[in-house]
Amino acid sequence: MAFTEFDAHLGSIEQAPGNRPGVAFFDLDGTLIAGYSIIALAWETARHGAGRGELRQSLKVMRDLLRQRARGSGTNYHRLVRRVTRSLAGISEQSLAELGERAYHNTLARSLYREAIALVEAHRAAGHHLVIVSAASQYQIEPIARVLGIEDICCTRLEVVDGTFTGKVITPMCYGEGKSLAARRIARRHKVALDDCWFYTDSSADLPLLKEVGHPVTVNPSDRLAALARSHQWPQLDFASRGKPSLESLLRTLLTVEAVAATTVAGALGRRLGLKPFTNVNRMTQLLGDVGSGFAGLDFEVEGMDHLNNSRPAIFTFNHQSLLDSLVLAHLLRRDVVPLVKREMAGNPLVGPLLRQAGTIFVDREDKDQARVLQSALEVLQGGRSLLIAPEGTRSTLGNIQPFKAGAFFLAKKAKVPVVPIVLHNVKDALPKGGYLIRPATIRITVLPPVHPRDMGSVRQTCHAIESQYCELLGRSPVASLPFRAAS
Numbered sequence: 001m002a003f004t005e006f007d008a009h010l011g012s013i014e015q016a017p018g019n020r021p022g023v024a025f026f027d028l029d030g031t032l033i034a035g036y037s038i039i040a041l042a043w044e045t046a047r048h049g050a051g052r053g054e055l056r057q058s059l060k061v062m063r064d065l066l067r068q069r070a071r072g073s074g075t076n077y078h079r080l081v082r083r084v085t086r087s088l089a090g091i092s093e094q095s096l097a098e099l100g101e102r103a104y105h106n107t108l109a110r111s112l113y114r115e116a117i118a119l120v121e122a123h124r125a126a127g128h129h130l131v132i133v134s135a136a137s138q139y140q141i142e143p144i145a146r147v148l149g150i151e152d153i154c155c156t157r158l159e160v161v162d163g164t165f166t167g168k169v170i171t172p173m174c175y176g177e178g179k180s181l182a183a184r185r186i187a188r189r190h191k192v193a194l195d196d197c198w199f200y201t202d203s204s205a206d207l208p209l210l211k212e213v214g215h216p217v218t219v220n221p222s223d224r225l226a227a228l229a230r231s232h233q234w235p236q237l238d239f240a241s242r243g244k245p246s247l248e249s250l251l252r253t254l255l256t257v258e259a260v261a262a263t264t265v266a267g268a269l270g271r272r273l274g275l276k277p278f279t280n281v282n283r284m285t286q287l288l289g290d291v292g293s294g295f296a297g298l299d300f301e302v303e304g305m306d307h308l309n310n311s312r313p314a315i316f317t318f319n320h321q322s323l324l325d326s327l328v329l330a331h332l333l334r335r336d337v338v339p340l341v342k343r344e345m346a347g348n349p350l351v352g353p354l355l356r357q358a359g360t361i362f363v364d365r366e367d368k369d370q371a372r373v374l375q376s377a378l379e380v381l382q383g384g385r386s387l388l389i390a391p392e393g394t395r396s397t398l399g400n401i402q403p404f405k406a407g408a409f410f411l412a413k414k415a416k417v418p419v420v421p422i423v424l425h426n427v428k429d430a431l432p433k434g435g436y437l438i439r440p441a442t443i444r445i446t447v448l449p450p451v452h453p454r455d456m457g458s459v460r461q462t463c464h465a466i467e468s469q470y471c472e473l474l475g476r477s478p479v480a481s482l483p484f485r486a487a488s
Contacts, residue, residue, distance in 0.1 A: 006115060009217070009235060013122045013198075022196045024123035025183055025209070026116070028134035028141060030202035031219045032148070033111040034242040037140040040107035042084070044099040045091075081135070082169055085158055089167030093160050096139045104143035110435040112144070113239040114428070116219075119200065120148050121475070128198070129190055133182055133209070135175040154182035180208040200237075204228065241429065241439065248297075249437045255295035256327070256438055260350055263288045267357040278385070281358050282335040288354070289330030296327060297440025298430060304447035308332060311418045311450040313386045315408050319401060319470055320390040322427040322435075326351070328443055329388060332422070338380045339388040340373070361387075374411070381415040391463070401474065404467040409459045418450035421466050423473050446473055 016022065029036045088096065123130060132145050133154040141153045156178075157170040172178040187194050195214035199206070202218065204225040210216040218229045218236045229236050263284050270280035293300075308316075316337065318329060326339075339355070343362040346352050355362075361376050377387055391409075392402035412419045425444035431437075448469060456462045 010122045022128040024128045025133045025199040027201035032116045040103035044103045086167040088165045100139035114241040115239040253438045259292040264354045285330045292327040293331045299442040302445045307447040314420045315387045315412045318422040322431045324431045336385040406463040409463045418452045421448040
């Protein structure tokens with residue numbers, strides 16, 4: 001997909017008349033995510049079935065799904081859904097909801113198209129109501145809707161009696177003409193004309209709704225749908241940030257892994273050759289940052305680069321987005337920096353040895369007594385080196401800022417060193433949470449001016465103020481629970 005084409009489409013959303021309400025409808029499979037959510041859910045269901053001694057039936061369902069997807073959607077879709085639904089008879093609704101969450105965390109989280117995320121955010125910024133309209137069940141859709149902040153879904157509903165599935169589908173299904181019926185209900189509820197609505201889909205089965213809305217858009221269309229889109233002059237968007245990996249991505253991933261391993265070996269050799277510990281660690285940092293990011297295909301656009309070197313030692317904070325954050329930060333900081341990392345990473349077979357050689361301070365988040373960690377951190381700062389801390393402590397799928405913990409700011413005040421906030425805008429584009437293969441990307445970074453201890457108010461006020469700066473720069477609100485409504 002040409003960037004200019006997608007950018008132009010985002011611009012058209014921004015320029016839509018603001019005095020007329022609108023609804024943006026999104027298909028799920030092949031549109032918001034690469035691949036099919038039912039496969040991920042069926043796999044989790046098969047594992048669940050195997051635990052209940054129903055492996056043969058579960059595998060039969062998986063086989064039918066794969067055969068259907070190989071043929072493409074068509075007249076047998078209703079029959080397939082009924083067959084899958086019958087296999088769920090007797091399973092509790094709570095169990096299927098849990099399986100849907102597992103499917104999301106194990107598979108679907110890393111299949112979200114970043115282009116689709118940008119579309120959702122553009123429509124939200126324009127004040128449009130957001131709806132996922134899909135033939136999938138709510139158990140496939142809800143985790144994705146929650147992460148995207150979409151409150152309404154239209155989906156295929158399964159019959160539940162006393163908290164248990166009966167094996168029946170509630171008609172009409174949200175498929176084909178059924179999607180149009182659901183969209184009309186949503187439009188009436190919000191007093192919106194379908195002429196003022198958008199619909200994004202990859203499937204020719206969705207032609208009824210594509211023909212009804214005023215802004216039909218095809219995403220990764222099949223040959224048939226692409227031909228129809230051309231004849232109707234509908235926009236066609238090609239999403240490539242997820243889905244089937246290229247040979248380049250595979251090779252870059254392997255080379256990056258090799259770079260991490262080689263850095264570990266180089267560090268061990270440096271110690272044996274008698275290099276000074278700090279010199280050895282700095283060489284490891286530069287090797288990882290330059291060679292590793294080069295193999296990964298990372299380019300950099302950095303604003304505020306001077307702030308990285310003008311106030312050392314310091315505590316550098318960053319927002320955690322990806323496993324590649326370490327390569328990016330090694331490339332930026334280059335020398336005399338010690339990271340604070342959760343203790344689980346010490347046992348990671350790939351990066352654990354590297355982190356230990358780099359003198360990393362490992363933090364047990366379950367330990368209420370952090371006196372040892374505090375003392376080690378103060379010794380690093382007093383020795384003239386800097387600390388690198390992610391105040392969130394974990395990553396979100398979309399890069400939303402998690403609540404900041406105040407430890408980094410408490411340390412800064414106690415050691416009388418500045419905090420230098422580093423804002424990572426899009427490292428997740430190269431490797432999202434849960435992803436395995438690296439895709440080349442230009443990483444955008446903003447380094448904010450140092451916050452000196454003399455300018456800090458209370459620790460918590462400083463922590464909250466810097467968290468707000470991150471949210472503002474990233475254009476994202478802090479993570480919060482959203483109300484959720486599933487529409488028929």
